[in-house]
Amino acid sequence: MKEPLVLGIETSCDETGIGIVRGLTLLADEIATSVDEHARFGGVVPEIASRAHLEALLPTLQKACDVANIKLRDLDAVAVTAGPGLVGALLVGTSAASALALALGRPLYAVNHLAAHISVDALESGAHTEPMIALLVSGGHTSLLRVSDVTADVQPLGSTLDDAAGEAFDKVARLLGLPFPGGPEIDRIASTGDRSSISFPRGFTSAKDQAAHSLDFSFSGLKTAVARYVEGLIREKRVVDVPAIAASFQEAVVDVLIEKALRACAQEGIDRLLIGGGVAANSRLRSVARERCEHAGIQLAIPRPGLCTDNGAMVATLGSLAMARDRPATALGFASSPGLPVTKALI
Numbered sequence: 558m559k560e561p562l563v564l565g566i567e568t569s570c571d572e573t574g575i576g577i578v579r580g581l582t583l584l585a586d587e588i589a590t591s592v593d594e595h596a597r598f599g600g601v602v603p604e605i606a607s608r609a610h611l612e613a614l615l616p617t618l619q620k621a622c623d624v625a626n627i628k629l630r631d632l633d634a635v636a637v638t639a640g641p642g643l644v645g646a647l648l649v650g651t652s653a654a655s656a657l658a659l660a661l662g663r664p665l666y667a668v669n670h671l672a673a674h675i676s677v678d679a680l681e682s683g684a685h686t687e688p689m690i691a692l693l694v695s696g697g698h699t700s701l702l703r704v705s706d707v708t709a710d711v712q713p714l715g716s717t718l719d720d721a722a723g724e725a726f727d728k729v730a731r732l733l734g735l736p737f738p739g740g741p742e743i744d745r746i747a748s749t750g751d752r753s754s755i756s757f758p759r760g761f762t763s764a765k766d767q768a769a770h771s772l773d774f775s776f777s778g779l780k781t782a783v784a785r786y787v788e789g790l791i792r793e794k795r796v797v798d799v800p801a802i803a804a805s806f807q808e809a810v811v812d813v814l815i816e817k818a819l820r821a822c823a824q825e826g827i828d829r830l831l832i833g834g835g836v837a838a839n840s841r842l843r844s845v846a847r848e849r850c851e852h853a854g855i856q857l858a859i860p861r862p863g864l865c866t867d868n869g870a871m872v873a874t875l876g877s878l879a880m881a882r883d884r885p886a887t888a889l890g891f892a893s894s895p896g897l898p899v900t901k902a903l904i
């Protein structure tokens with residue numbers, strides 16, 4: 558028997574993503590982004606994102622079907638991001654998915670965006686890798702998770718108590734005068750800077766913080782330290798060496814993320830680490846993770862950069878895993894959930 562053909566729809570932020578998988582084989586991964594429309598505001602404007610999803614959804618769906626060489630009636634299931642995310646943006650995807658599932662008479666799986674970021678690795682590593690520790694690093698979330706079953710059992714071990722890692726990248730980029738979104742800009746410009754030139758603080762790594770916040774993160778102190786450093790240079794009329802500041806900031810973020818991820822592996826006795834979410838596309842994070850995991854004997858999985866940032870393939874993957882593991886489909890008429898907790902993989 559052929560494995561099920563699953564469509565995934567992602568509209569939680571500024572990317573309209575449509576993915577199609579057969580089992581765990583990727584057939585199409587089409588993305589339309591409204592990022593350029595938000596750039597002049599320095600952040601995602603929810604109303605603009607919702608309208609852009611409305612305009613992009615059907616053409617992107619058509620393109621994905623063409624690339625996968627399928628018709629909508631061939632689909633066995635429809636999966637969609639139910640949350641967390643921007644409420645208006647989510648509604649565009651969940652309405653479209655509900656309409657498709659109803660019209661086609663196929664099951665609908667309303668899934669968690671964060672669990673989808675983790676599940677997408679199954680396209681590259683297969684589904685046999687649980688339990689694992691997941692480091693989830695995106696624009697809105699930064700967490701360490703124990704993943705026993707990505708469709709049903711995701712337990713938080715620690716998270717950021719203030720800014721998310723991606724948010725820190727975006728805010729620091731802004732104060733360095735780099736365009737939005739700042740993560741890829743810092744990644745690019747940092748490659749030309751000296752990462753050991755400035756010693757920025759590593760949040761929650763002091764002996765005192767270890768007891769209470771061993772697997773938690775804090776990036777707001779780091780962001781403030783970069784701001785003070787730049788202000789000091791300007792006050793003293795000294796040159797602002799943007800590549801060196803970007804590289805040193807990036808090093809501080811990466812250092813803490815990987816140190817705590819390895820600590821989580823040791824604490825839980827799990828020798829497999831997965832890193833997912835937009836910040837996992839960061840080139841320095843990827844190389845430090847590879848180096849330190851090899852040294853610690855930890856098996857590392859990081860999806861290719863295009864699967865780390867928001868996409869529809871990850872949603873289709875989680876839908877496909879939900880089907881394969883006989884999880885109940887979502888009742889039509891479900892409500893999208895802007896604040897969906899990471900522990901709830903499916904609605």
Ligand code: KG4
Pocket residue numbers: 570694695696697698722723724726727738739740741744834835836837838839840865866867
């Ligand atoms: O997962 P994602 O695409 O969307 C959310 O679910 O939030 O993550 C977006 C975040 C943004 O903050 C963006 O600046 C960051 O991921 N990001 C990066 C890189 N590419 C995207 N951060 C650092 N380096 C990158 N190469």
Ligand code: ZN
Pocket residue numbers: 670674695696834835866867
């Ligand atoms: Zn995301």
